[in-house]
Amino acid sequence: MLEAQGITWTKDHKTILKTIDFHLLQGECVGFIGPNGSGKSSLLKILAFLETPTSGLLFFQGQSVPRNVPLPIRRRIAIVFQEPLLLNTRVFDNVATGLKIRGMAKGKIRERVDYWLEQFGVSHLTKQSARSLSGGEAQRVSLARAFALEPDVLFLDEPFSALDAPTKEGLRNDLGQVFKATHTTTVLVSHDFKDITHLASRALILLNGQIAAEGSPSELLKNPQKEEVARFLAHFSS
Ligand SMILES: Nc1ncnc2c1ncn2[C@@H]1O[C@H](COP(=O)(O)OP(=O)(O)OP(=O)(O)O)[C@@H](O)[C@H]1O
Ligand SMILES: [Mg+2]
Missing domain, CATH: 3.40.50.300 (P-loop containing nucleotide triphosphate hydrolases)
Known part of the structure; x- marks a missing residue:
């Protein structure tokens, strides 16, 4: 699925990663x-x-990944960080935005968003503003958003x-x-x-x-x- 060969990353004369091989x-x-x-x-x-990376190669699904990905x-791919980075909109729209960008039909978006909010036990929050969530709720919404992309x-x-x-x-x-x-x-x-x-x-x-x-x-x-x-x-x- 994903492979890294000989990845090295240097920043400000400091070597942060040294010859990493990973699959x-x-x-x-x-x-x-x-x-x-x-x-x-x-x-x-x-x-x-x-x-x-400063040097090394990345492969995604068997294809070499160019520097300008x-x-x-x-x-x-989808990413979730330690601090949930939610948009200042309702919970529903937070999860729906990535799907809209990808051109998914409205009905399908609703179905997908509802499904993933349910999986993470936060469907009752769908209309709430993301800013008002507790840390735990916000992280559940972040995970629902990432999974909704089916990365x-x-x-x-x-x-x-x-x-x-x-x-x-x-x-x-x-x-x-x-x-x-x-x-x-x-x-x-x-x-x-x-x-x-x-x-x-x-x-x-x-x-x-x-x-x-x-x-x-x-x-x-x-x-x-x-x-x-x-x-x-x-x-x-x-
Ligand atoms: N953009 C950057 N520019 C310069 N140095 C960086 C950069 N990103 C990371 N580093 C340095 O690389 C080293 C590794 O950082 P990294 O954030 O990957 O560690 P980590 O294992 O995730 O640590 P933590 O457990 O604290 O999250 C640190 O010394 C950090 O200061
Ligand atoms: Mg870290």
């Missing part, structure tokens, strides 16, 4: 985890075409980290159900290994802009492969 298979959820500043969001942004490819690849950058513990757990469970039903190809960044074990089938550990280890989350906990990875994962074994 994402259709239907899998891969989790990125690592300490603050290890390059998780940077790698996500490059894979989501929001930043251009064409709109039809950009429109095949080929979904990118989630710390989607729960602004939420309190019970809210986070509820949303993580709901997202898990949606993954089970849709098999959406996803990259999930989190600083909480529990999110990764719940939602991802494969984890990638980033340390200092490099992939330090990769494997199934439970396998990595049992066998961290390297001393530095073991030190990082020690924070999560209770």
